[in-house]
Amino acid sequence: MKLKDLGVIGAVIGIVVMMVIPMPTFLLDFLLIINLSIALTILLVAMNTKEPLEFGIFPSLLLLTTLFRLALNVSSTRSILSSGEAGDVIHTFGTFVIGGNAVVGFIVFLILVIIQFIVITKGSERVAEVAARFTLDAMPGKQISIDADLNAGLLTEREAREKRSKIQREADFYGAMDGASKFVKGDAIAGMIIVAINIIAGFVIGVAMRGESATQAMQNYTILSVGDGLVSQIPALLISTATGLVVTRAASDNNLSEDITKQLLAYPKMLFIVGGVIGLMGLFTPIGVLKTWPVAGLIVYGGFLMQRSMKLETIRELEQVEETKQEEVRSPESVISLIQVDPIEFEFGYALIPLADVNQGGDLLDRVIMIRRQFALEMGLVVPVIRIRDNIQLRPNEYVIKIKGNEVARGELLLDHYLAMSPGFDDENIVGIPTKEPAFGLPALWVTDNMREQAEFAGYTVVDPPSVVATHLTEVLRKHASELLGRQETKQLIDSLRENYPALVDEVVPNQLSIGEVQKVLINLLREKVSIRDLVTILEALADYVGYTKDTDILTEYVRQALSRQITNQYKAGGGPLKVITLSPNVEKLLLDNIQGSDQGTYLALDPRVSQQIYQKLAEQVQVVTNQGHPPLLLTSPNTRMHVRKLIERVLPDVAVLSFNELDTTVDVQSGGVVNL
The missing domain is CATH 3.40.50.12790 (FHIPEP family, domain 4)
Structure with missing residues (x-):
């Protein structure tokens, strides 16, 4: 065994021996100081952990420190009752800390016990219990999430094992904390009982056996008993606080002090308000400005320093981002991003910015989402993300639709007008700006809002500018749908179908046809505006006729015949x-x-x-x-x-x-x- 293992074993055995063998007062003083140091160390470590599992030994450590504290209580009680002395540490706490007043000391001790037992220990126990319950309930969902990420290739097998182990350790930790918090609770109760025993038994021993007067015995043994209780309960209070910090500590990238300074003091302007309130309190209450204004000034000055610091930090971040961008531009790899082409682009002049600006009531982004959903339902094709941006090189009211970087359509809009399309005959009373409907090229008029109702009564079809753009974009997508289907998109469609029809997909792809050949058939259908949503029927037809020919044009004819009902309903x-x-x-x-x-x-x-x-x-x-x-x-x-x-x-x-x-x-x-x- 290693030396440190022997040391831990020896310390545990020593704690047990302390309960049986009397100890000299100088050794008791030494151990009491060690107890206080251990408690302070545990509290500081708990404050600097980023997540509970970093202090996973805490439940076991809590048990050992409680046992150590109880052993010290037994030794100090033996010393107080046997000799009427308990060493310098207990005597100092009984005289210096509480001023030699037994009543004051007893009240202070009682307050410490109440704080530890009712407030901190009770709360920590409840938090640990709830955390253990919710952690156990969440384990199946977390395991499924890890398995899904592993199957999707987002995690390696080693990372998945580490995450599963962490989930298990979290459950074990909170369960152990739920049980270990009972030790702290019992320790508080034991401390109260020991103090009561020391006072009563010490009074009896002092009067009956030592011949002391009742006043002298009560004064002496009460001070020693309360001092002993304070020496024990102050470390117990520190460890109870550490228990609460550990079980309430959420996962974070920083320790407690950094989180407090970043989150609690994240709004410097609020400190100005707090300082102002404290300053007004000194003016309008009997407290006086001499006591409130220094505090108010300190708070306001702290808010000023933090605000300046935040501005400097923002400037440094912007400079760092700019430097990073410049380095990326200078690097040879930055050219790669320039050769990437967006599948679909919608560019517009500056006068049409309200069309896409949500703050100005524009709903173009929502309409694009609906267009993609509707297109998937109608044509069975997932439209790539449409890049929407303004272009100062265009005329103010002009917009352009591009497919793979090439312009395929262009139009103009008047945002404060409505597009009125003629029913087949023109009404001279309808006055507007002559134009053509961009999607189908029909003659139309841009009419004002005042003329809109009159145009509708005259039989004109009147639509607003966002609807004009949505219709035009939909028709462009339908016309150029075949250009949006690549091999990668085809593979995604086939993989999605494989989940429910694995036998069908495996028979066709890749045993009979490659992804590229299936893509050509689907492109032929889309080129003639035939929906490929019924991918099952399409692959069934390919499976039936691929044995006769692999000519994709002829296979397309067979697929069209299999889709006869769909094609007929499309034109009927x-x-x-x-x-x-x-x-x-x-x-x-x-x-x-x-x-x-x-x-x-x-x-x-x-x-x-x-x-x-x-x-x-x-x-x-x-x-x-x-x-x-x-x-x-x-x-x-x-x-x-x-x-x-x-x-x-x-x-x-x-x-x-x-x-x-x-x-x-x-x-x-x-x-x-x-x-x-």
Whole structure:
């Protein structure tokens, strides 16, 4: 065994021996001073710990110090009753501290016991009990949180073990403190009983055995008994205070003194108020300014010093931040941040700042959140975070929408006006600033608030500027959704699906198709504004047909057919028939005859003049259907749908191309025109 182990064992054995063997008074004085030193040391250590587990030995130490104190009480009692003396330390406390007055000494002793027993010990015991209970109740949740962080890769196995061990030690610590606080409580009770025994027994021994007068015996033994009680209870009070500090100490980065100075004195202006109140108290009460104004001045001066110190600290922090930024700019690694491109950016001129400023009533940020939620529900795609910022290079009322750093849309807003869109005929009584609705390019007017109600009565659709921006942003996202889906986003969608459909995902990815190939299929769907939210059906179709072909364009056609009900409902308006434009048999045959094959797949090799004729005839039919209030739909055979879509997507991007196999069997189809050459 090590020397320190033998020392601790010897100290414990010595404490037990003290209760049995009488000790000389000089040794008793020495041990009483050690007891006081140990208590003061424990109190200072408790004040400087940052969290309770740093003083985890405290429950055991509390038991040993209590035992040591009781052993000293037994030895001092033996000395007082046997010889009428208890050494210089007890005599000093009995005469100097309490002025030799037994009554005063007894009252002081009683007050100390009440403070320790009722206030500090009782409170510490309750705090330890509640902390132990809540720590035990919180253990399962903390364990689950650690397991989740470990599975997510946020913690290593070693860090997880350390955190689990810490949770267990916290529970053990508070449980031990709950029991150890009972020792302090019992020690206070024992101190009162020992003092009472010393006084009564000492009086009897002094009068009956030593022949002292009653007054002399009472005076002598009361002073010694109270002195003995004070010598014991003052260290006990210090340790009880340390017990309360340990069990009420929350986890912190600093010790108690630093937390007090930072938190209690964090508001220097409050000290000015306190100093003013104390100063007024000296003016308007009999206390007088001689006693209050020095204190008030000291408090105000302390507040001034702290306020100046806080300003200097703020300046130093700003300078340090600036130096850090300059160092980052000078470092070669800082260039990496410059090449990163935001997926979506919304920039606006300075006149539109109230649109995004919450303090000025702007709700653009809330609308963007709702747009992302709605887009996820409609299209099944998680829109990346949209970067919103002002740009002084733009005109005051102008805004720009960028996708991956490139401008894709632009518009202008008048925040003090409303956008009124014509119902199809213009009303001369509606006066405003002519413009175009940014999302769909419809003719519109910017009208004032006074003209708003009149425009609504005239049949105009009137919207406020934030709604205009929200609609425009939504349409831009829907149009460019395919550009926002990368391999990483595709992997996240597949991983999310794997939690509920592991067999389906494992069959397709990566056994049959790679992440990139699945991404191409999803991009093809998004490019034609087909929602990918039903990812289960999409992967089911891929699993069924990937054995026949791995051409992502052909696989997309199979997926579209599997999503026939969804696609039909997307274009079906109400319960009426679906009005479509079709290709004549001659045009269908012409397209089929010009489909060529290559190593990269099939493509349509059509004469440019013929392509131009198809564009012209189709545009005429689209105009007719649009004038009738129907969305432009082109219905083709399954073999040509993909090629027709690629043929017209640049010239007529708003025309949806469907195949016969993509229509639900329950829907009625009505011809709205035929494209014939």
